[in-house]
Amino acid sequence: MPHYDFCRPALTADVVAIATDGAPRVLFIRRGHPPFEGQWALPGGFVDEWERPEDAARRELAEETGLAFEGALRIVGVYGERGRDPRGWTVSAVYLAVLDREAEVFGGDDAAEARWFPIGDLPPLAFDHHVIVADALAVLGED
Numbered sequence: 001m002p003h004y005d006f007c008r009p010a011l012t013a014d015v016v017a018i019a020t021d022g023a024p025r026v027l028f029i030r031r032g033h034p035p036f037e038g039q040w041a042l043p044g045g046f047v048d049e050w051e052r053p054e055d056a057a058r059r060e061l062a063e064e065t066g067l068a069f070e071g072a073l074r075i076v077g078v079y080g081e082r083g084r085d086p087r088g089w090t091v092s093a094v095y096l097a098v099l100d101r102e103a104e105v106f107g108g109d110d111a112a113e114a115r116w117f118p119i120g121d122l123p124p125l126a127f128d129h130h131v132i133v134a135d136a137l138a139v140l141g142e143d
Contacts, residue, residue: 009089013057014044016136019102029111036126053093064111076136084128
């Protein structure tokens with residue numbers, strides 16, 4: 001195993017996809033594997049070696065929901081608080097995708113299901129995704 005002079009967290013990329021026609025809705029996946037199996041979460045996952053985080057966010061969104069989003073992604077933030085992932089130190093780059101209307105989605109890859117939820121009726125969320133969604137809604141409100 002190589003030795004590195006600096007600590008290396010696992011890097012993930014997540015997407016907060018929001019449909020803005022009518023009452024805004026957020027896209028979540030129901031996790032098909034631990035940790036938090038069966039719970040709702042944002043679409044996302046680990047960044048492959050040398051992959052750009054934005055590219056990983058688009059890839060994970062498409063793999064887990066069938067949504068191939070080609071519009072502009074805005075950065076919501078970078079999250080790395082201690083304890084946010086039970087698997088260890090994980091840092092997530094999170095992006096906002098704004099859609100004019102809901103796209104048809106389905107659970108794919110390691111997601112058991114994908115579904116849109118009204119922002120006023122969100123399910124309990126895995127990880128720290130409730131904090132991330134609140135931050136994304138604040139970013140959206142800046143428009």
